[in-house]
Amino acid sequence: MLDIRTELTTNPKEKPAVDELGFGHYFTDHMFIVEYTEGKGWHDAKITQYQPIPMYPSSMVFHYGQSVFEGLKAYKTVDGEVLLFRPDRNFARLNKSNERLVIPAIDEEFALEALKQLVSIDRDWVPNALGTSLYIRPFIIATEANLGVHPSKNYKFIIIMSPSGSYYKGGINPVKIMVEQQFVRAVKGGTGEAKTGGNYASALKGQEIAEKEGYAQTLWLDGKENKYVEEVGSMNIFFKINGTVITPELNGSILAGITRDSMIQVLKSKNVPVEERRISINEIVEASHNGTLEEVFGTGTAAVISPVGELKYLDEKLIINDGKIGEVSQMLYDTLTGIQNGTIEDTFGWTIKL
Amino acid sequence: MLDIRTELTTNPKEKPAVDELGFGHYFTDHMFIVEYTEGKGWHDAKITQYQPIPMYPSSMVFHYGQSVFEGLKAYKTVDGEVLLFRPDRNFARLNKSNERLVIPAIDEEFALEALKQLVSIDRDWVPNALGTSLYIRPFIIATEANLGVHPSKNYKFIIIMSPSGSYYKGGINPVKIMVEQQFVRAVKGGTGEAKTGGNYASALKGQEIAEKEGYAQTLWLDGKENKYVEEVGSMNIFFKINGTVITPELNGSILAGITRDSMIQVLKSKNVPVEERRISINEIVEASHNGTLEEVFGTGTAAVISPVGELKYLDEKLIINDGKIGEVSQMLYDTLTGIQNGTIEDTFGWTIKL
Numbered sequence: 001m002l003d004i005r006t007e008l009t010t011n012p013k014e015k016p017a018v019d020e021l022g023f024g025h026y027f028t029d030h031m032f033i034v035e036y037t038e039g040k041g042w043h044d045a046k047i048t049q050y051q052p053i054p055m056y057p058s059s060m061v062f063h064y065g066q067s068v069f070e071g072l073k074a075y076k077t078v079d080g081e082v083l084l085f086r087p088d089r090n091f092a093r094l095n096k097s098n099e100r101l102v103i104p105a106i107d108e109e110f111a112l113e114a115l116k117q118l119v120s121i122d123r124d125w126v127p128n129a130l131g132t133s134l135y136i137r138p139f140i141i142a143t144e145a146n147l148g149v150h151p152s153k154n155y156k157f158i159i160i161m162s163p164s165g166s167y168y169k170g171g172i173n174p175v176k177i178m179v180e181q182q183f184v185r186a187v188k189g190g191t192g193e194a195k196t197g198g199n200y201a202s203a204l205k206g207q208e209i210a211e212k213e214g215y216a217q218t219l220w221l222d223g224k225e226n227k228y229v230e231e232v233g234s235m236n237i238f239f240k241i242n243g244t245v246i247t248p249e250l251n252g253s254i255l256a257g258i259t260r261d262s263m264i265q266v267l268k269s270k271n272v273p274v275e276e277r278r279i280s281i282n283e284i285v286e287a288s289h290n291g292t293l294e295e296v297f298g299t300g301t302a303a304v305i306s307p308v309g310e311l312k313y314l315d316e317k318l319i320i321n322d323g324k325i326g327e328v329s330q331m332l333y334d335t336l337t338g339i340q341n342g343t344i345e346d347t348f349g350w351t352i353k354l
Numbered sequence: 355m356l357d358i359r360t361e362l363t364t365n366p367k368e369k370p371a372v373d374e375l376g377f378g379h380y381f382t383d384h385m386f387i388v389e390y391t392e393g394k395g396w397h398d399a400k401i402t403q404y405q406p407i408p409m410y411p412s413s414m415v416f417h418y419g420q421s422v423f424e425g426l427k428a429y430k431t432v433d434g435e436v437l438l439f440r441p442d443r444n445f446a447r448l449n450k451s452n453e454r455l456v457i458p459a460i461d462e463e464f465a466l467e468a469l470k471q472l473v474s475i476d477r478d479w480v481p482n483a484l485g486t487s488l489y490i491r492p493f494i495i496a497t498e499a500n501l502g503v504h505p506s507k508n509y510k511f512i513i514i515m516s517p518s519g520s521y522y523k524g525g526i527n528p529v530k531i532m533v534e535q536q537f538v539r540a541v542k543g544g545t546g547e548a549k550t551g552g553n554y555a556s557a558l559k560g561q562e563i564a565e566k567e568g569y570a571q572t573l574w575l576d577g578k579e580n581k582y583v584e585e586v587g588s589m590n591i592f593f594k595i596n597g598t599v600i601t602p603e604l605n606g607s608i609l610a611g612i613t614r615d616s617m618i619q620v621l622k623s624k625n626v627p628v629e630e631r632r633i634s635i636n637e638i639v640e641a642s643h644n645g646t647l648e649e650v651f652g653t654g655t656a657a658v659i660s661p662v663g664e665l666k667y668l669d670e671k672l673i674i675n676d677g678k679i680g681e682v683s684q685m686l687y688d689t690l691t692g693i694q695n696g697t698i699e700d701t702f703g704w705t706i707k708l
Binding site for chain 1: 377378379381385404406407408409410411412415416417418419420421423454455456489491493495500501502503504505512514516536537538539540541542543544545550551552553554555556557558559561562577578579580587588
């Protein structure tokens with residue numbers, strides 16, 4: 001395993017007040033960085049001060065979008081312990097994304113070791129107020145200074161960390177989402193399954209239009225038939241219809257969310273029927289019409305659960321559960337955040353104590 | 355119009371030998387850069403030394419791929435003049451890409467003025483050997499240091515320039531291309547029409563597979579039905595069938611190539627029948643079988659024309675024009691490069707003299 005050189009900052013920053021944290025705005029004192037050179041592999045791993053990195057304007061990531069990333073969180077328990085939630089899954093998925101984007105694989109065990117060292121060094125940056133966490137962003141960018149269209153010969157794998165405020169300051173409020181008709185996020189054979197910048201850049205336009213119409217997010221349909229549900233915003237989506245929880249199956253254009261997987265496991269453990277299958281927007285409209293659409297919610301690292309109170313499709317607005325959070329959504333939220341905060345026993349073996 | 359501050363380098367680089375140029379590897383002494391800040395617009399335009407720029411690791415372009423670019427060339431004529439080829443079209447297309455990627459528009463006239471100043475300053479970097487040129491890369495990247503998924507509040511618009519060797523050192527050799535079956539470059543409603551990094555990142559995997567099988571490029575079919583021809587590698591594609599030249603119509607998932615448009619205009623001026631329409635891979639296979647598939651060629655800024663000598667589809671290999679460059683392909687190549695080098699009169703008004 002590579003050695004990690006540690007250069008601690010001599011000039012630590014002041015920590016922001018907990019109610020000013022927001023998301024992704026402040027960064028901790030340190031970052032992890034390791035370089036890749038073709039023929040040499042990954043080398044020169046270090047933990048160093050969080051700071052700007054000099055990049056040639058010809059760096060390939062600026063031009064051809066060869067980049068992948070991950071998102072996970074560290075939580076401080078009521079006892080002051082720091083827990084990581086399923087970090088091994090993030091590094092496994094990073095390598096799946098690497099494969100699609102023709103980026104060399106990372107050593108997953110080494111990445112986890114680097115992450116643990118980094119979080120330990122910036123342990124004081126993990127906020128402990130209810131609902132807060134330390135958001136962790138591992139990412140890889142193509143850094144070869146060359147304009148030829150080919151896989152880069154150089155990369156940087158970096159981990160940065162951002163203390164993050166409570167997603168639900170005033171309680172969990174269901175959001176309104178709009179089914180996107182004009183734009184497409186991903187298609188089978190594309191990069192939808194990978195966590196890569198292009199998917200997010202592509203989604204900005206639909207998001208902008210939804211927001212202008214007063215909707216928080218877009219619900220993406222499949223790119224081929226414009227018929228089957230894929231994801232909502234940057235979350236996976238679940239529907240509770242007549243007692244059964246249904247989520248789109250992983251078909252190659254949907255991100256294999258780690259929160260998604262955790263929710264499915266929690267549902268099974270509570271004996272709630274759950275199905276991963278193709279689900280059309282028409283089935284959802286029908287369920288709404290005949291009164292069996294009981295709950296809709298998105299899942300992701302940032303919000304854990306984001307209940308949907310209204311779904312706009314074409315000219316129709318479907319109101320779900322009177323615009324309130326549903327029982328199963330609430331149960332899932334409580335269970336997962338309880339495990340993450342250490343107030344509920346982790347019978348799944350998901351958390352890693354630092 | 356914004357003022358452009360000029361800070362000339364005091365340390366000009368040695369110019370590489372013309373036969374070592376290659377593509378996109380060497381850069382001239384200077385670059386143009388202008389900043390965007392939400393609420394303030396574009397500001398602080400300058401021409402300065404080509405050098406690394408400091409970027410926060412949280413810069414949005416590294417994570418969410420919000421970037422667009424252009425590619426064009428400056429040519430040195432036999433008389434020592436420097437010509438730009440249709441640069442106005444590039445900046446118009448850049449703004450179309452900006453619209454799709456939710457990036458603020460640039461002032462096209464100002465961009466052209468900045469480009470002219472930059473090329474004038476580095477005029478000695480325009481190589482003059484046959485087939486060489488100065489490749490120009492305008493691009494915009496999202497620079498807000500924030501991990502929230504939303505359009506960036508800050509951008510940099512940069513122009514860098516790279517002296518570029520002859521694409522066809524040993525004469526024009528037709529390439530072998532493979533019809534891609536597994537991966538998809540773009541789909542209607544996606545970003546295929548925009549010149550943005552994600553399209554190129556997405557294409558690397560198919561390219562890698564094609565190269566392993568001995569093919570230079572992939573031919574992309576549409577993402578919905580996997581049936582209609584879209585582009586080849588990062589070029590537009592043309593087929594000459596029974597005397598008529600056919601190229602896929604601009605359908606929203608194909609890049610509106612400037613070389614493509616120029617070729618169509620040249621063909622019309624020479625009274626060669628030309629059609630922009632949907633064309634299926636089956637029609638091409640059939641034309642090959644019945645002996646009417648006369649020529650196939652890609653068009654783009656880098657190669658101008660890239661004749662295709664072999665097309666692999668499923669298990670079949672179609673040989674085109676005995677693997678040699680066709681008459682129309684050669685005529686188009688000679689005409690366009692003649693106009694670009696100033697040896698043929700530019701009756702189209704495409705070139706701008708510096």
